Amino acid sequence: MELKGKVHYVGVNDRTKALFENLWPLPYGVSYNSYLIADDEMVALIDTVDVAFFEVYLKKIRSVIGDRKIDYLIINHMEPDHSGSISLIKQYYPDIVLVGNKKTFDMVEGYYGLTGDRYVVGEGDFLKIGHHNLRFYLIPMVHWPETMVTFDETEGILFSGDAFGCFGALNGGCIDKNINTDIYWNEMRRYYSNIVGKFGNPVQKALQKCSGLPIKMICSTHGPVWEENIPQVVDMYDKMSRYEGEEGVVIVYGTMYGNTEELAEAIAEELSAQGIKNIIMHNASYTHHSFILSDIFKYKGLIVGCTTYNMNLYPEIQSLLDKVAAREMKNRIMGYFGSFTWASAAVKKLGEYTEKLKFEVVGNPVEMKQTMKADNYLQAKALAKAMADRLKADRK
Ligand SMILES: Cc1cc2nc3c(=O)[nH]c(=O)nc-3n(C[C@H](O)[C@H](O)[C@H](O)COP(=O)(O)O)c2cc1C
Known part of the structure; x- marks a missing residue:
């Protein structure tokens, strides 16, 4: 599913998991979102999905790029619901270069034993994927220490990792303007309060860091892609992270x-x-x-x-x-x-x-x-x- 400017949604839906983190119920399921930038010259994958969904994930990737290779895998967040398919992606695309920060690679090695080609990025570093200029910003403890976001300066897309995520599988469409978003607002608060709730200060810092970016679309790792409702989503995260009731x-x-x-x-x-x-x-x-x-x-x-x-x-x-x-x-x-x-x-x-x-x-x-x-x-x-x-x- 093309979002815009050769950026595609290749995430999957999980409607069988009873408890997220083996703790939190999922009455509407959950999506594991992954994105593919399929530019004419280069291809980059942003985050992966729970390994249980690898087959359907690979099909989605191939439906976009066919037999083309993937040049980079950008890892915004290492929690296994997003990093789980890294090893298999590496098997299917052996020349792929992993992109993450120093803390990411400690986890890549620890979880998956991968030590190959890598591009280690720091705050504000840059990567060009065809006509897409990607810049990286570290947002530690939103909600793991290695968490970062990737901003596509060309298209104004913020690939935000778990930030701005919410429970609820995607039923057909994925961009907010094309779907009925009613269920997602409560599911966003429940996701935030259950998963991220302790990290109010880091979320505030991340919001400040992103506030200067000309964001036109937010692509998080769970739930809808936000385009029409960006001010509401940011306001909700702002209020929740300030514990405003x-x-x-x-x-x-x-x-x-x-x-x-x-x-x-x-x-x-x-x-x-x-x-x-x-x-x-x-x-x-x-x-x-x-x-x-x-x-x-x-x-x-x-x-x-x-x-x-x-x-x-x-x-x-x-x-x-x-x-x-x-x-x-x-x-x-x-x-x-x-x-x-x-x-x-x-x-x-x-x-x-x-x-x-x-x-x-x-x-x-x-x-x-x-x-x-x-x-x-x-x-x-x-x-x-x-x-x-x-x-x-x-x-x-
Ligand atoms: C397993 C159990 C332990 C209890 N422990 C105490 C106690 O330590 N002190 C006390 O005053 N009452 C104790 N009670 C009595 C409760 O206060 C009483 O069952 C009361 O009806 C409970 O209020 P409820 O009607 O809202 O459940 C206990 C009751 C049960 C079943």
Whole structure:
């Protein structure tokens, strides 16, 4: 599929993998994007695909260039879902020269034992592929240390690696202006929050580095090619990497027998009564944490409820909060509540977590013994009102 100026999409779709990284569900599948610059004089391949798809990948490459050789393989990112076919590409195209930075080649040798022809590039280095002038920029930790982007100065195409990527296979078309992009926006936030979420600062640096480039098209390694929606995509990555949340509250709770959930319902009702429209409720044992993390990245308010389990937090809440902490999230406003039957621990532990997370605490925590009594109900409403007032204070 030609994108423009002899640049072709040769990526593949994976609709069978259950969990990306063996962790994150893929309800819409995922694409592994690779691009081919098939200029009259020279051919360059940019990133490869998961090795399980090599046959279909090779067919796609050959449908564009037939028996021509490939001169260069540019490796923007070494994660195996993109680097997995490097060894086989090298077997089929033995004269191909690998292009990457110093850190790339440490991984090329370590993963694939390849030590042959290479072109080691540094920040701002240049490679000419026919009429395409390619320039390389290093964007370490977006989201591995070797990550770089390749900018085609001739066509204004940014080959961005995982940056600006999102879950979701491509169903026929691949350029945003030709397809219905509805599903990809949430899938982009979920991809970012699950995979890249910890690396807000490196993403900010990468955005600054790319901000001066005259980008007309973004070709990332997952999801659609962005042409029409570049400002929206960049804005979304900017906001997510600054951990900026919209007005709204995620209420997430861990319960075994439903009593803690009753408190959650009371809080949600009062938030709504106070004029908060975006209220998302998650039972942490039911919704995969991948989706909960995505919502926590979206909204500014977070209220966590947890029952006491063997003098600790309920395991699913503990596990979720560990994931939030691992992403070093900032700028969240948090309230919390908990329950117990004979000896309480959950509320105290949640309090300790707010310190670890460095979130702004709002309202008084509600601690409920066994079932929701009238005073717990009033305390829950007060917590919800405190959250609503705090969010409304940020309205312009
Ligand atoms: C495995 C297990 C461990 C528990 N550990 C504690 C505990 O350490 N302290 C306590 O006060 N209650 C403990 N409880 C009792 C819970 O507080 C009680 O089941 C309560 O109903 C849980 O709230 P829920 O209705 O929201 O699930 C435990 C219950 C279970 C099933």
